[in-house]
Amino acid sequence: MNNEEKGYTIKDKRFSAISEEEKRQDSDTKNYKKEDDSSSKNKDIPLPEINFATFILSLTSSAMLHFGDIADPVSGKKERNLTIAKQTIDMIDMLREKTKGNLTKDEEALVENTLYELKIRYVKESSKGM
Known part of the structure; x- marks a missing residue:
């Protein structure tokens, strides 16, 4: 008997935790890029x-x-x-x-x-x- 026949649902919580962490890292990276873009205006100032x-x-x-x-x-x-x-x-x-x-x-x-x-x-x- 396989899991579907018994009515069990297996959910891997590790996967969702990792994807949430990746989402946070992606948003942090995007925020960093925005800050980096604004600092590019000051690149001309030595x-x-x-x-x-x-x-x-x-x-x-x-x-x-x-x-x-x-x-x-x-x-x-x-x-x-x-x-x-x-x-x-x-x-x-x-x-x-x-x-x-x-x-x-x-x-x-x-x-x-x-x-x-x-x-x-x-x-x-x-x-x-x-």
């Missing part, structure tokens, strides 16, 4: 060289964003968050400590000047809130 100086400048830009100087790229709003600005300053300070003796004179000067400016700015901004 990216800066990646080095220690650009990394420090990137962290500085992040601090400026949290001081409220720069609009958030996602929301378009200027929002002030001194806690995150301080955390960014602390990260740069940690990098200064961890890279001591391994930086060029220019890199050392960049880190020192950046930290000085950001710390002074933080003190001014935090005193405004009082």
